Amino acid sequence: MFDLLVGVLLVFAGGVAAIFFGNRAKGIIFFGFMTASQFFILPVTVGVLISGRDLSLPVYFSGPIGETFLRLDPLASLFALVVSAGSFLAALYSIGYMKAYRTGLSSYYFFLGLMSASMLLVVVVQNAIMFIVAWEVMSISSFFLVSFENGKEDVRKAGIYYFIAMQVGAAFLIAAFAWASSVSGSPDFNSFLSVLSGSGGVSVLLFVLLFIGFGTKAGFVPMHTWLPKAHPAAPTGVSALMSGVMIKTGIYGLARIILLTKNIDPMLAYGVLLISLITGISGVMNAIAQHDIKRLLAYHSIENIGIIGIGLGLGMLGLVYGNPLIAVLGFLGGLLHVVNHFTFKSVLFYGSGVVYSQTHTRNIDALGGLAKFLPLTSAMFLIASLAITGLPFFNGFISEFAIYLGLAKGFSVNALPLDIAGLLGFLGLAFIGAMALLCFTKVYGICFLGSPRSHYHGTPNEKEWTLLLPMGVLVVVMLTIGFVPLVAIELLKNVVGEFLPSGQSGIIDAVIPTYRALSISVAGFAGLFAFIFGLRALLLRGKRVETFKTWDCGYQVGSPRLQYTGSSFAQPFLSLVKELVPQKIEVEKEPVLFPEGASLETHSQDISERFIIRPALKWLDKFLDLFSWIQSGRMQQYIIYGLIFLVSLLVWIFGVR
Amino acid sequence: MMVQTFVTLLAVISPLFFIGLINKVKAIWAGRKGASLFQPYYDFMRLLGKGEVISTTTSFVFRVAPSLNVAAVLLALMVVPVPHFGSVIHFDGDFVLFAYALGLAKFLTVIAALDTGSSFEGMGASREVAFSTIVEPAFFVVIGSLALLTQHTSFDSIFASFSTTSRVTPLVTILLLVSLFIMLLAEGSRVPVDDPNTHLELTMIHEVMVLDYSGPDLAFIQYSAALKMTIISILIADLIVPASWTMIPALLLSAIIVGIVFASVGMVESLIARARISHIPQFLLVMTTLSLTAFAVVSFYFFGSIR
Numbered sequence: 001m002f003d004l005l006v007g008v009l010l011v012f013a014g015g016v017a018a019i020f021f022g023n024r025a026k027g028i029i030f031f032g033f034m035t036a037s038q039f040f041i042l043p044v045t046v047g048v049l050i051s052g053r054d055l056s057l058p059v060y061f062s063g064p065i066g067e068t069f070l071r072l073d074p075l076a077s078l079f080a081l082v083v084s085a086g087s088f089l090a091a092l093y094s095i096g097y098m099k100a101y102r103t104g105l106s107s108y109y110f111f112l113g114l115m116s117a118s119m120l121l122v123v124v125v126q127n128a129i130m131f132i133v134a135w136e137v138m139s140i141s142s143f144f145l146v147s148f149e150n151g152k153e154d155v156r157k158a159g160i161y162y163f164i165a166m167q168v169g170a171a172f173l174i175a176a177f178a179w180a181s182s183v184s185g186s187p188d189f190n191s192f193l194s195v196l197s198g199s200g201g202v203s204v205l206l207f208v209l210l211f212i213g214f215g216t217k218a219g220f221v222p223m224h225t226w227l228p229k230a231h232p233a234a235p236t237g238v239s240a241l242m243s244g245v246m247i248k249t250g251i252y253g254l255a256r257i258i259l260l261t262k263n264i265d266p267m268l269a270y271g272v273l274l275i276s277l278i279t280g281i282s283g284v285m286n287a288i289a290q291h292d293i294k295r296l297l298a299y300h301s302i303e304n305i306g307i308i309g310i311g312l313g314l315g316m317l318g319l320v321y322g323n324p325l326i327a328v329l330g331f332l333g334g335l336l337h338v339v340n341h342f343t344f345k346s347v348l349f350y351g352s353g354v355v356y357s358q359t360h361t362r363n364i365d366a367l368g369g370l371a372k373f374l375p376l377t378s379a380m381f382l383i384a385s386l387a388i389t390g391l392p393f394f395n396g397f398i399s400e401f402a403i404y405l406g407l408a409k410g411f412s413v414n415a416l417p418l419d420i421a422g423l424l425g426f427l428g429l430a431f432i433g434a435m436a437l438l439c440f441t442k443v444y445g446i447c448f449l450g451s452p453r454s455h456y457h458g459t460p461n462e463k464e465w466t467l468l469l470p471m472g473v474l475v476v477v478m479l480t481i482g483f484v485p486l487v488a489i490e491l492l493k494n495v496v497g498e499f500l501p502s503g504q505s506g507i508i509d510a511v512i513p514t515y516r517a518l519s520i521s522v523a524g525f526a527g528l529f530a531f532i533f534g535l536r537a538l539l540l541r542g543k544r545v546e547t548f549k550t551w552d553c554g555y556q557v558g559s560p561r562l563q564y565t566g567s568s569f570a571q572p573f574l575s576l577v578k579e580l581v582p583q584k585i586e587v588e589k590e591p592v593l594f595p596e597g598a599s600l601e602t603h604s605q606d607i608s609e610r611f612i613i614r615p616a617l618k619w620l621d622k623f624l625d626l627f628s629w630i631q632s633g634r635m636q637q638y639i640i641y642g643l644i645f646l647v648s649l650l651v652w653i654f655g656v657r
Numbered sequence: 658m659m660v661q662t663f664v665t666l667l668a669v670i671s672p673l674f675f676i677g678l679i680n681k682v683k684a685i686w687a688g689r690k691g692a693s694l695f696q697p698y699y700d701f702m703r704l705l706g707k708g709e710v711i712s713t714t715t716s717f718v719f720r721v722a723p724s725l726n727v728a729a730v731l732l733a734l735m736v737v738p739v740p741h742f743g744s745v746i747h748f749d750g751d752f753v754l755f756a757y758a759l760g761l762a763k764f765l766t767v768i769a770a771l772d773t774g775s776s777f778e779g780m781g782a783s784r785e786v787a788f789s790t791i792v793e794p795a796f797f798v799v800i801g802s803l804a805l806l807t808q809h810t811s812f813d814s815i816f817a818s819f820s821t822t823s824r825v826t827p828l829v830t831i832l833l834l835v836s837l838f839i840m841l842l843a844e845g846s847r848v849p850v851d852d853p854n855t856h857l858e859l860t861m862i863h864e865v866m867v868l869d870y871s872g873p874d875l876a877f878i879q880y881s882a883a884l885k886m887t888i889i890s891i892l893i894a895d896l897i898v899p900a901s902w903t904m905i906p907a908l909l910l911s912a913i914i915v916g917i918v919f920a921s922v923g924m925v926e927s928l929i930a931r932a933r934i935s936h937i938p939q940f941l942l943v944m945t946t947l948s949l950t951a952f953a954v955v956s957f958y959f960f961g962s963i964r
Binding site (some may be wrong): 217368369371372378382386389390391392397400401404405408409411412414416417420422423426427428429430431433434435437438439441442444445446448449450451511513514518519520523524528529531532535536540543544547548549550552553556560562563565568569570571572573576583 | 680684702705706707708709710711712713714715716717718721723724725727728729731732735746747748749750751753754757758760761763764767768771772774775776777778779780782783784786787789792793794796797798800804805808859868869873874877894908920936939952956957960
């Protein structure tokens, strides 16, 4: 446990140390510290995951916190592992990626270190006050990272939006923690157990408050609106860290309160499942309409948070109905998806960073043909696309499979609400899967395949190996989980076991034959492919294999600009769901016989932002307007406030006490 | 084991024959004599013997996609039980592997189409993925109603107990049968969703996506499309053939049912025209509606008063 603290300190120290070095060395120094921290963090977290034994360290603070302890249970270890691996890779990636920037690097590495260290602390502290402090440090340091390129108007706007969203979320958390502490008499998480597990309105309302607080960080609809703004604004290494790791601290919080809630209210379980379904569907549906690759990926994070939430909701339902197998499959699917989403979403962000650094555009419709210039990036991006779509035999499939199976198991429980939930889950997951397929065939097909849709300045290349290596590491993890899922299940066994009633943690062994069968199918599939591809090579041997330009049905003057774009690719689907993803289409045409120029612009709108967040803000604005007279701008009035304050203080001190 | 291998081989070999059957039925409706039932095999062999023309725009994706496609569809075949014989591999939740293996095949076909940079193929690809967002969820509702009715979670055990379960089985069978038939038309790119004959029209979906393929790769693609249709019709046979039947009658009846399904595809193709693109979603939503109805029927059976 002490090792972990040393690791956290090293991460933080790396950020401080980087300040004192020159621009080129900063990244390397920071990465050195991050590497050192891995030696302390990895063994202890993996050790806890495998052994299943908690580690804890008592700490004492003067002031309101008092005596408390840090604790590393399997759940915390899982997230600590993800956090530490994610920050490590982001540090490596930043070495290459930040070469393009000259100023602000000191603050970049300082806040990167601070954010990574605070994320590690968030998952180990067991005290509400310390938790809020770590949580806020995490939010504020990431705010500085989001607004790194603060010379740009839209980056500043995104940063402030993000900051406010985080504070609103934190406000809910503070309220909930304060309430729970006042009921239980102590800010320690363990004492919340009795409050959250008690029957009646208090526990439900507390859960809802906490869900809103953590859900804002995680990006559950409708609290997700900051993600598509903040992720594209941040430098790519940070986007990957935020999307792959930071939003998972929200999931960690949710998982933690599920652990602290015995006798879960069925309505809460159904509620989490329903909101997650809406989150998943709305996330991917909006993603399809995006033109900016990083914004698109940000919406996909929302989708995946939805999938994780479906898993957790299903797990809760398993507990509610006393069916440990469903609980195992739900929690296993949800928590494994946390790891999986970290791997493929980081690769996708890193890949988009390579694309951006080489082409200087994030507009999907301006890209194309990059597979020829960036073969390694393209191959890894393809694997990550297949994985995020949930296709066999990549890691996304492994976690989604568990959720599907858990939903299917629900049909045998003989409870109508659970059957309907199972039906909705099937419908939702399959719909999400099919839309993700659409979205990633679009991203990969339009950006990397075909011909370039615009002129690239200089030939895009991938000489910068620090950008490729993080992707390579993650791809290896993805393939391992995809091909040999039992490895992942072994690591998650104890985490899932924590959620089960004592004595039932052995149930997880029931899924092992299923996953073994999946591994065998992978082998079979690989064999079939090798056979068929070999057959093809054999058949083509000695035959004429010519290359010629794409056959365009006899139309000989084609240009790359005639290719389908991302917008046109998404159009048939978007026209089916135009009520859910309204698009503003602006067409400019010259009303002449031989028009020389024309333009078309499409902007999609997020309906939850338009119909929930904005009206809510407007309402809040009106309400707060009632108090605007307090801040009049007249100095005399402010002096009176001071006077009133002092007088009442005097009265309170001498009169009341 | 021997028999099982034989049946699997039969399923692997037969798809092109059934394509020949469709063409024969269409020829008869049109008053022609039509080509031999084995014509698709001759075409297949001829394509295998040819060289290829590969577009300069393409990358490695274009080259590996058809082979991966066939492998994925073959994998889907492995988890589908043949009546009486069961499936080659079966495990809890194998239907997810089935649906997602077909999804993998679709993903690869679509990006291979985009790899050519042709606007025609982009158009086909964009439609293919748009319509699959309707078919995919509906298929999971089909599975859901079967899982709820039989209380099992693997294709093999679902169909082993399907025919003997309850009073609502006949009704559910009919609803799901029509659903699966619609899925077959959509996945197999057949009228009214798509027309496999008009290669060069803007109304095309699947055929236009593979415009640039030639030689063995084209043969693979045509085979995997036929195999996909055969797999879905085996699922239809699973709904009808009682699990208690012995080997020979079960195999015969299944073959006849698959034959009837393909003949019906030919009939549909002869009798009605291809639907307008804008009407296809409505047609596909019929599948969703029917499968949801089946689910409702099963729920009523368990929780309502028709038991």
